[in-house]
Amino acid sequence: MATPVVVAARAVAVVVAALCMARWSAAIGVNWGTQLSHPLAASTVVRLLQDNGFDRVKLFDAEDGILSALRKSGIQVMVGIPNDMLADLAGSAKAAENWVAKNVSGHVHDGVDIRYVAVGNEPFLTTFNGTYLNTTFPAMQNIQAALEKAGLADKVKVTVPLNADVYESPTGKPSDGDFRADIHGLMMTIVQFLASTGAPFVANVYPFISLYTDPNFPLDYAFFQGSSSPVVDGGVTYTNTFDANHDTLVAALRRNGFGNVSIVVGEVGWPTDGDANANPAYAQQFNQGFLTHIAGGRGTPLRPGPVDAYLFSLIDEDQKSIQPGNFERHWGIFYYDGKPKYPLSLAGGNGSTLKPATGVKYLDRKWCVLKPSANLADQAVGDSVSYACGLADCTSLGYKTSCGGLDAKGNVSYAFNSYYQINDQDDRACDFKGLATTTTVDPSVGTCRFIIEIAASAAGPASAMSVATGLSVLLAALVLSPMF
DSSP, X not given: OOOHHHHHHHHHHHHHHHXXXXXXXXXXXXEEOOOOXXXXXXXXXXXXXXXXXXXXXXXXXXXXXXXXXXXXXXXXXXXXXXXXXXXXXXXOHHHHHHHHIIIIIHHHHTTOEEEEEEESSSTTOGGGTTTTTTTHHHHHHHHHHHHHHTTOTTTSEEEOEEEGGGEEOSSSOGGGOEEOGGGXXXXXXXXXXXXXXXXXXXXXXXXXXXXXXXXXXXXXXXXXXXXXXXXXXXXXXEOSHHHHHHHHHHHHHHHTTOTTOOEEEEEEOOOOSSBXXXXXXXXXXXXXXXXXXXXXXXXETTEXXXXXXXXXXXXXXXXXXXXXXXXXXXXXXBOTTSOBSSOOOTTSSSSOOOOOOSSOOBOOSOEEEEOTTOOTTOHHXXXXXXXXXXXXXXXXXXXXXXXXXXXXXXXXXXHHHHHHHHTTTOGGGSOTTTTEEEESSOOOBTTBOOOOOBOGGGBOSXXXXXXXXXXXXXXXXXXXXXXX
16 A cells, blocks of 8 residues: 555656646747738737737737737747847947847836847848848847846846758758758857857748748658658658758757757748648648647657747738748738637647637728729739739739639739728729729638728737828829829
């Protein structure tokens, strides 16, 4: 018979195990981007995070309204510094102190649970051509010194989110992973800094990008249901890209003597539109597969244990650059208005599905479409579509996209409506030389949604786009209306 001490010990062990499993399966972070023409109010988004059980959020900038809304929310925050600020922060300790005082110290004292400062965002991408190579680490050092001076260095850690292209394997086997040769010395300096301060290595992992850039990439290897093209690495068989990518980083850290540095997956996700492989079905399959994969706390072959990760991303952003691809505006697990795109259990299949944002108000139920009498051969039609898509969002139009099945007139109507909605349904934004008209009949068809924008009163602080709304409408009137 067990003694009371043994029974008590077993009970404690059960409680500890339960707590550990709760930590492994019930908590996941998410990236909150703000490049929207009509962002939801910060308080609405914070409530959305809480209602869905997110306990961590990663921000790309230090926006006062957002940080204030996160006060005493119970959500841990990684606050970002944009790349275009790195040079100033690298060159001036005073600038770093001022940034910390404004964007960290004051908010921490007011009850915002800031845990990390992310200095830059993927600054060593090869497409940047070395622009930030000489400023990223000095900026990290100055921010670290400023946090120390403010007495916050024990609570707030300095890191830098890096794209997975900073490490590689010459053989394709994860165990042969190392840091990219052209930045190896710089990476050693940064990893040493992370190790000495107890900060994590933040890596952004995107199996979708592997598929997007390589037409021969095996589709099933991007997901978590097994693969017909696994990677065999000694005694380990990798059946999904995430584990292989993650362990390539683990091997790179080990190879260089930093095997104990913790890893945070700063971004991981799948887009739902803008490309043939970007759709809600694949996004649901990947994100649910990922969440289920990490829910048990098994980790990866080279790094067993819980995986700390931030989904990318929370809400679609219709103002993001589409230079990488039209899919860039469609990474959200929620649409622009906070409605879930597909069922997703953040607890890995063992919990409730996503809940929508509440209290969202919309503009009037009307759309802008091409007049039935319009002639598609009219040069003004093509000019008007080019103008509308240049200022609004037409990334859902294209081959195998959500609106890929529209006919020519449908494409024009979609472009017109996108411009009309982004300009708050201003009557002048539905003219286009007399080619357009408004309708109260929803022109949406199949998977193609003609949106109604959210009302300004429900939106957050005005973005650069919404500030310029009046100017763009006036310009449209000048460019697209008959000249007298």
